Amino acid sequence: xxxxxxxxxxxxxxxxxxxxxxxxxxxxxxxxxxxxxxxxxxxxxxxxxxxxxxxxxxxxxxxxxxxxxxxxxxxxxxxxxxxxxxxxxxxxxxxxxxxxxxxxxxxxxxxxxxxxxxxxxxxxxxxxxxxxxxxxxxxxxxxxxxxxxxxxxxxxxxxxxxxxxxxxxxxxxxxxxxxxxxxxxxxxxxxxxxxxxxxxxxxxxxxxxxxxxxxxxxxxxxxxxxxxxxxxxxxxxxxxxxxxxxxxxxxxxxxxxxxxxxxxxxxxxxxxxxxxxxxxxxxxxxxxxxxxxxxxxxxxxxxxxxxxxxxxxxxxxxxxxxxxxxxxxxxxxxxxxxxxxxxxxxxxxxxxxxxxxxxxxxxxxxxxxxxxxxx
Amino acid sequence: xxxxxxxxxxxxxxxxxxxxxxxxxxxxxxxxxxxxxxxxxxxxxxxxxxxxxxxxxxxxxxxxxxxxxxxxxxxxxxxxxxxxxxxxxxxxxxxxxxxxxxxxxxxxxxxxxxxxxxxxxxxxxxxxxxxxxxxxxxxxxxxxxxxxxxxxxxxxxxxxxxxxxxxxxxxxxxxxxxxxxxxxxxxxxxxxxxxxxxxxxxxxxxxxxxxxxxxxxxxxxxxxxxxxxxxxxxxxxxxxxxxxxxxxxxxxxxxxxxxxxxxxxxxxxxxxxxxxxxxxxxxxxxxxxxxxxxxxxxxxxxxxxxxxxxxxxxxxxxxxxxxxxxxxxxxxxxxxxxxxxxxxxxxxxxx
Numbered sequence: 001x002x003x004x005x006x007x008x009x010x011x012x013x014x015x016x017x018x019x020x021x022x023x024x025x026x027x028x029x030x031x032x033x034x035x036x037x038x039x040x041x042x043x044x045x046x047x048x049x050x051x052x053x054x055x056x057x058x059x060x061x062x063x064x065x066x067x068x069x070x071x072x073x074x075x076x077x078x079x080x081x082x083x084x085x086x087x088x089x090x091x092x093x094x095x096x097x098x099x100x101x102x103x104x105x106x107x108x109x110x111x112x113x114x115x116x117x118x119x120x121x122x123x124x125x126x127x128x129x130x131x132x133x134x135x136x137x138x139x140x141x142x143x144x145x146x147x148x149x150x151x152x153x154x155x156x157x158x159x160x161x162x163x164x165x166x167x168x169x170x171x172x173x174x175x176x177x178x179x180x181x182x183x184x185x186x187x188x189x190x191x192x193x194x195x196x197x198x199x200x201x202x203x204x205x206x207x208x209x210x211x212x213x214x215x216x217x218x219x220x221x222x223x224x225x226x227x228x229x230x231x232x233x234x235x236x237x238x239x240x241x242x243x244x245x246x247x248x249x250x251x252x253x254x255x256x257x258x259x260x261x262x263x264x265x266x267x268x269x270x271x272x273x274x275x276x277x278x279x280x281x282x283x284x285x286x287x288x289x290x291x292x293x294x295x296x297x298x299x300x301x302x303x304x305x306x307x308x309x310x311x312x313x314x315x316x317x318x319x320x321x322x323x324x325x326x327x328x329x330x331x332x333x334x335x336x337x338x339x340x341x342x343x344x345x346x347x348x349x350x351x352x353x354x355x356x357x358x359x360x361x362x363x364x365x366x367x368x369x370x371x372x373x374x375x
Numbered sequence: 376x377x378x379x380x381x382x383x384x385x386x387x388x389x390x391x392x393x394x395x396x397x398x399x400x401x402x403x404x405x406x407x408x409x410x411x412x413x414x415x416x417x418x419x420x421x422x423x424x425x426x427x428x429x430x431x432x433x434x435x436x437x438x439x440x441x442x443x444x445x446x447x448x449x450x451x452x453x454x455x456x457x458x459x460x461x462x463x464x465x466x467x468x469x470x471x472x473x474x475x476x477x478x479x480x481x482x483x484x485x486x487x488x489x490x491x492x493x494x495x496x497x498x499x500x501x502x503x504x505x506x507x508x509x510x511x512x513x514x515x516x517x518x519x520x521x522x523x524x525x526x527x528x529x530x531x532x533x534x535x536x537x538x539x540x541x542x543x544x545x546x547x548x549x550x551x552x553x554x555x556x557x558x559x560x561x562x563x564x565x566x567x568x569x570x571x572x573x574x575x576x577x578x579x580x581x582x583x584x585x586x587x588x589x590x591x592x593x594x595x596x597x598x599x600x601x602x603x604x605x606x607x608x609x610x611x612x613x614x615x616x617x618x619x620x621x622x623x624x625x626x627x628x629x630x631x632x633x634x635x636x637x638x639x640x641x642x643x644x645x646x647x648x649x650x651x652x653x654x655x656x657x658x659x660x661x662x663x664x665x666x667x668x669x670x671x672x673x674x675x676x677x678x679x680x681x682x683x684x685x686x687x688x689x690x691x692x693x694x695x696x697x698x699x700x701x702x703x704x705x706x707x708x709x710x711x712x713x714x715x716x717x718x719x720x721x722x723x724x725x726x
Contacts, residue, residue: 107397108395337405337715
């Protein structure tokens with residue numbers, strides 16, 4: 001497949017891996033911020049290509065993972081109502097709330113639909129004037145413009161039966177929480193390429209400077225990740241801490257300005273609770289006052305919910321890179337993708353699920369596997 | 376870790392923590408296996424059922440017969456490359472073929488919803504007639520029920536089939552041996568993407584057609600040539616990954632495959648990139664794997680490549696001993712990872 005295969009080329013991948021080996025002289029700990037990057041790293045076994053000095057820790061950038069429990073509960077509450085068509089991105093349907101998930105609401109008779117774009121949900125609202133159509137607007141800066149567009153269109157059309165349940169989160173405040181923690185071990189970041197296609201990367205410059213960490217805007221294909229790691233390790237070895245752009249084929253310094261303007265019009269920056277981490281100041285987006293009528297929490301009277309996490313789940317520590325999924329006592333036992341305790345086990349982007357799916361094989365099991373299977 | 380078991384045989388109810396049947400219970404993944412292991416297999420327990428094959432092989436009055444059934448509830452009813460009628464014939468014909476049986480006779484039962492257009496019913500029946508003729512099977516008995524409007528979804532079709540086993544091989548996961556080769560009959564994912572594209576209203580530069588086809592001919596040819604087939608599996612719900620995992624778990628052996636040699640058409644791969652799907656888990660309706668002794672690989676591939684439905688056949692991997700019950704894949708970067716069964720249907724990812 002053109003423009004994709006090139007970024008999965010095994011020969012070039014090995015060349016980058018060799019270059020990283022030649023460059024590194026001591027241990028470094030890097031964090032890939034985004035779940036999609038974690039997914040690629042584990043799927044392609046990229047960390048196995050790296051020298052032992054380079055350790056990757058998985059960051060908090062899984063939109064499914066960080067959506068707080070009570071918001072899932074609110075979604076379940078709204079979706080169960082008989083006059084509602086509840087629309088969501090696919091992988092939110094399996095995220096467990098306190099009592100079930102959206103799939104179980106669907107099985108019990110709720111109308112829950114998977115959509116690829118929030119503007120599809122607007123179309124559904126137009127087609128079903130007798131129903132309340134709610135879109136579950138989650139995600140980072142990447143999904144914010146399309147979600148904002150859906151609300152903007154609904155207002156322009158004067159739709160009275162469309163609303164959004166919002167839990168948008170922002171990357172830079174979460175990075176600052178990790179860097180500001182006294183236990184922080186992360187020495188360099190692979191910033192999330194898709195977030196930066198929208199936002200650009202100027203906002204990372206002060207973070208790199210303040211905490212003296214290199215930040216490399218990185219894509220999602222194997223060669224993107226290997227090159228991003230190479231650039232990050234090179235900076236660390238040379239004692240530099242700059243913002244660099246590996247993902248130049250998609251990311252411009254200033255980002256996508258019309259998208260940013262739309263987001264700034266429809267949303268405002270708010271305090272936001274992150275599942276497993278807690279509340280982070282100024283770390284999310286909520287509807288701006290001008291668009292408050294489209295807030296599903298108000299429309300359905302579900303604000304004020306609170307919910308407690310399973311005490312055994314260490315998803316917060318996993319998402320901050322302080323623990324690996326395998327260090328959790330519930331991992332693979334009480335907590336599996338079929339019966340997830342915490343959200344990182346639910347999404348294919350979640351660190352725990354990525355480990356579970358691709359990683360249960362220990363390297364010592366692979367001894368004597370025969371020449372054709374590699375390993 | 377190889378010792379992690381996902382499910383065990385339990386008494387019938389209650390079914391873990393699900394209070395209602397969910398779509399995932401029919402999705403071909405872990406949830407469906409829980410339903411089988413937790414309720415259906417223990418309830419109807421017998422030796423034939425516990426073989427867990429696509430159909431049962433029966434010894435009746437000196438003859439070996441294969442018997443199978445399947446229900447078809449696909450939406451949309453008509454899609455590029457086929458419709459619910461072609462699926463209903465080919466699906467059951469292929470289940471018989473996977474038992475190594477020559478398909479002979481089918482039954483068909485229709486559950487129709489009041490108000491379903493007669494023209495659509497005619498189209499479905501005509502498809503069934505043509506497909507049955509192609510597959511050389513006869514529809515010899517059937518049933519029709521009509522339910523109130525709103526109590527069905529247009530049309531559901533069930534077919535059952537009987538075939539005759541004309542060889543002495545035991546074609547089953549338990550016959551798989553260490554060192555066997557895994558042969559895949561062609562490219563993956565076309566049926567799954569064709570259906571998904573229709574449902575989502577997506578169109579691509581070229582229309583992606585379902586691979587729906589009867590599979591008996593190439594298997595008959597393998598048998599005729601004396602190839603010692605150890606196991607066959609058509610790659611319907613859950614795709615290649617689920618098929619291999621089921622075999623590895625039943626055989627208590629390890630299967631390893633090579634990502635680089637698995638054929639996926641470029642337009643299918645592109646659609647999967649856009650939709651966030653993995654072609655290894657997509658449904659096929661005209662693809663199967665044959666597990667044969669390594670020494671038979673070349674002659675088996677030559678035979679398969681001589682039939683249109685399996686002209687793209689390739690060797691994708693082999694059977695190893697340990698860790699038992701596991702499928703691993705060598706990625707294109709040369710690293711090794713586990714292929715796990717999905718919990719339910721694949722979910723499109725957020726971004």
